[in-house]
Amino acid sequence: MKDSIITKTEVKKLNAELFMPFTISSGSHKSLANAAVKIQTAGGVCGYGEAPVATHITGETVEQTEANLKAVCRDMEGLDAADYLKILHFIEDRLDNNRAAMTCLELAVLDLVCRMQKISLWQYYGAAEREVRTDITVVIGSEDKARGFMKKTVSRFKDFKIKVGVDFDEDIKRLKVVREAAPGARLIVDANCAYSPEDAEKFFNELMRQGIKPDIVEQPVKKNDFEGLKYLTEKLPLIICADESAYSLNDVFELIRRKCVKGINIKLTKLGFLRAREVWALARSSGIKLMMGEMMESELSSFAAAEMAGGLGGFDFIDLDTPFFLKDSPCPAGNLLSDTGIYHIADVREGTGIIPGIF
Numbered sequence: 001m002k003d004s005i006i007t008k009t010e011v012k013k014l015n016a017e018l019f020m021p022f023t024i025s026s027g028s029h030k031s032l033a034n035a036a037v038k039i040q041t042a043g044g045v046c047g048y049g050e051a052p053v054a055t056h057i058t059g060e061t062v063e064q065t066e067a068n069l070k071a072v073c074r075d076m077e078g079l080d081a082a083d084y085l086k087i088l089h090f091i092e093d094r095l096d097n098n099r100a101a102m103t104c105l106e107l108a109v110l111d112l113v114c115r116m117q118k119i120s121l122w123q124y125y126g127a128a129e130r131e132v133r134t135d136i137t138v139v140i141g142s143e144d145k146a147r148g149f150m151k152k153t154v155s156r157f158k159d160f161k162i163k164v165g166v167d168f169d170e171d172i173k174r175l176k177v178v179r180e181a182a183p184g185a186r187l188i189v190d191a192n193c194a195y196s197p198e199d200a201e202k203f204f205n206e207l208m209r210q211g212i213k214p215d216i217v218e219q220p221v222k223k224n225d226f227e228g229l230k231y232l233t234e235k236l237p238l239i240i241c242a243d244e245s246a247y248s249l250n251d252v253f254e255l256i257r258r259k260c261v262k263g264i265n266i267k268l269t270k271l272g273f274l275r276a277r278e279v280w281a282l283a284r285s286s287g288i289k290l291m292m293g294e295m296m297e298s299e300l301s302s303f304a305a306a307e308m309a310g311g312l313g314g315f316d317f318i319d320l321d322t323p324f325f326l327k328d329s330p331c332p333a334g335n336l337l338s339d340t341g342i343y344h345i346a347d348v349r350e351g352t353g354i355i356p357g358i359f
């Protein structure tokens with residue numbers, strides 16, 4: 001048998017507690033509750049993937065994701081990893097309706113292929129930038145909690161993402177707390193679909209009237225409201241960025257063609273690795289700002305995203321901070337991730353550099 005034939009696959013739960021609930025306008029993560037896979041070749045090389053499940057954002061569940069992973073893993077046994085692009089297409093065809101599972105298996109295959117060739121995922125994607133630095137998220141909560149959070153993080157991080165969209169006045173108060181604590185920081189404001197176009201216009205005008213101008217505004221309106229995004233892009237002197245709206249290559253094509261946004265948040269869990277790269281190329285050639293984001297993810301898939309972003313280059317915002325919310329991560333990154341939010345992707349030796357301790 002050829003060494004590159006996939007002979008063994010395994011699916012497990014990937015769980016961790018959080019230091020605090022990760023609350024956004026559409027709901028809350030109280031823990032990391034994902035799934036992970038390990039695939040192995042006849043030659044004994046292994047690849048690992050993570051399925052980031054965000055039920056309150058995508059509707060996907062852990063149970064359904066695990067069942068889908070097991071079914072598709074079974075069918076991958078016997079395939080030749082040397083034909084990995086063919087396998088990536090096979091995965092995309094089978095799991096288009098469960099993107100967490102799709103991206104998980106795509107990652108496992110890419111990690112495997114990189115490890116077979118003894119290169120990192122960062123090198124696979126072009127090794128453009130030697131490190132990337134994530135922002136940190138100020139979740140929805142009280143003004144006091146935000147003040148305490150800023151005290152702990154202000155000396156470590158340079159970019160802050162503030163989640164808004166539940167209470168107009170409370171959100172502005174929290175933004176003021178962040179601005180006062182970190183006067184020179186870049187501010188990313190993310191409403192996760194919370195507003196009507198008119199309410200968004202009111203909110204951001206009031207914020208600017210109070211002297212706070214966000215560096216980028218993510219998903220102020222509903223997922224399907226492309227016209228609302230376009231309205232705000234035309235009305236406000238701000239970079240309006242699509243996140244939930246940018247769920248496929250076709251969405252991104254339409255958003256750019258209709259001049260709805262000036263920024264796109266790429267998440268591998270929405271797009272998968274194949275289409276994320278195409279979105280990157282499309283955005284770069286259209287002068288659109290790029291963010292690399294994630295769902296609630298461990299170091300495993302956070303490193304995959306960091307390595308793609310730094311490997312390809314040209315990302316304006318990096319939002320890969322969920323490892324900093326994990327207590328006792330099952331996928332520790334050691335020195336590859338510094339407590340100031342820097343992913344040392346040039347130091348990764350093989351694959352993502354991360355092996356989950358659960359296997």
Ligand SMILES: [Mg+2]
Nearest residue numbers: 190218219243
């Ligand atoms: Mg977002």
